Amino acid sequence: MSTILVFVEQSHGAPRRASLECLSAARATGLSVAAVVAGEGAEQAAAGLGAFGATRVVALTGAARWSADAVASDVAAVARELGAKAFLASATSTGKDIAPRVAALLDSTLLSDCTALTAEGGTLVATRPWLAGKALAKVTSTAPVFCATTRPNVFPAAESGGTAEVVSRPASNGGRASVSAVAEKSGGKLDVKEAPIVVSGGRGLRGPENFHLLEELAAAFGSAATGASRAVVDAGWRPHAEQVGQTGKTVSPKLYVAVGISGAIQHLAGMRTSKVIVAINKDADAPIFKIADFGLVGDALEVLPALTKAVAAARAR
Numbered sequence: 665m666s667t668i669l670v671f672v673e674q675s676h677g678a679p680r681r682a683s684l685e686c687l688s689a690a691r692a693t694g695l696s697v698a699a700v701v702a703g704e705g706a707e708q709a710a711a712g713l714g715a716f717g718a719t720r721v722v723a724l725t726g727a728a729r730w731s732a733d734a735v736a737s738d739v740a741a742v743a744r745e746l747g748a749k750a751f752l753a754s755a756t757s758t759g760k761d762i763a764p765r766v767a768a769l770l771d772s773t774l775l776s777d778c779t780a781l782t783a784e785g786g787t788l789v790a791t792r793p794w795l796a797g798k799a800l801a802k803v804t805s806t807a808p809v810f811c812a813t814t815r816p817n818v819f820p821a822a823e824s825g826g827t828a829e830v831v832s833r834p835a836s837n838g839g840r841a842s843v844s845a846v847a848e849k850s851g852g853k854l855d856v857k858e859a860p861i862v863v864s865g866g867r868g869l870r871g872p873e874n875f876h877l878l879e880e881l882a883a884a885f886g887s888a889a890t891g892a893s894r895a896v897v898d899a900g901w902r903p904h905a906e907q908v909g910q911t912g913k914t915v916s917p918k919l920y921v922a923v924g925i926s927g928a929i930q931h932l933a934g935m936r937t938s939k940v941i942v943a944i945n946k947d948a949d950a951p952i953f954k955i956a957d958f959g960l961v962g963d964a965l966e967v968l969p970a971l972t973k974a975v976a977a978a979r980a981r
């Protein structure tokens with residue numbers, strides 16, 4: 665059976681959820697799933713991948729420093745060795761760093777940020793949002809190896825209950841650029857791209873001093889991240905890492921709460937594939953209400969404390 669190779673990201677030996685989603689997407693194609701995992705903790709992460717559908721796992725161990733060049737070259741070598749017909753990674757920051765390099769090394773093209781993947785008559789077909797998410801294109805590839813990235817939070821991270829044959833091998837050292845140090849984010853905040861719930865604020869919050877209301881709502885939800893419109897990022901109210909949209913991050917959480925955000929096309933481009941969208945805006949004609957599943961017309965500064973209280977009470981029940 666043909667093989668699909670998945671690049672699995674891990675942190676301190678724990679596979680990232682976005683990569684487990686990628687394994688599920690790979691499994692759904694019906695191809696035989698292999699995985700490759702790199703970096704410190706790779707062997708530990710590799711051990712759990714059989715449960716998510718990988719039948720073979722290669723752990724690249726012992727690299728002195730993380731280098732995207734070197735990792736991509738090792739991953740491409742594994743793909744060649746396995747005769748992989750397809751290669752998948754998640755469209756995270758790391759995945760976006762590795763996947764295009766692997767595709768280039770395999771003399772292939774990359775279908776990025778796919779939201780569906782199917783096998784139709786033996787051909788892999790990916791669905792990709794186009795035109796800032798207004799259209800969905802079904803695309804395939806004539807390249808020797810089908811290479812794609814999957815959008816985080818779109819595919820389930822389903823367990824298969826299987827086991828995998830795990831092999832370890834030394835990772836390459838070198839590469840043209842390598843990471844010399846990694847600073848952990850302060851406060852252990854969730855990344856807006858991977859959080860299951862995103863609570864985003866816009867200019868309607870009136871000033872940076874009011875964003876604590878948004879943070880309190882995120883904290884009440886538990887596993888939620890705070891996001892922002894570009895207008896507030898440009899104004900210096902919020903860090904760029906929180907920006908959602910065409911020139912920010914693309915998110916696809918289970919729940920997206922847009923507070924004081926008008927719903928410009930460039931913002932929608934980054935969040936319209938969210939499962940449930942809630943909009944809070946004082947203008948009943950704001951465009952955001954056109955794509956919202958639930959809308960609340962009101963002043964964010966009054967609505968947010970009441971909503972936070974209600975969410976906290978509901979979770980305490």
Ligand SMILES: Cc1cc2nc3c(=O)[nH]c(=O)nc-3n(C[C@H](O)[C@H](O)[C@H](O)COP(=O)(O)OP(=O)(O)OC[C@H]3O[C@@H](n4cnc5c(N)ncnc54)[C@H](O)[C@@H]3O)c2cc1C
Binds near residue numbers: 894944
């Ligand atoms: C090339 C390009 C790329 C872009 N990329 C992005 C991007 O990645 N992400 C992005 O977000 N934007 C992006 N933009 C900017 C985008 O066009 C909008 O300008 C921006 O999204 C507006 O942000 P906003 O909704 O916070 O502000 P506004 O459009 O000013 O909307 C504020 C909203 O708050 C409401 N409001 C006001 N007071 C209250 C209150 N008290 N309570 C409740 N609601 C209130 C108003 O009714 C209004 O709907 C881009 C633009 C361009 C040209």
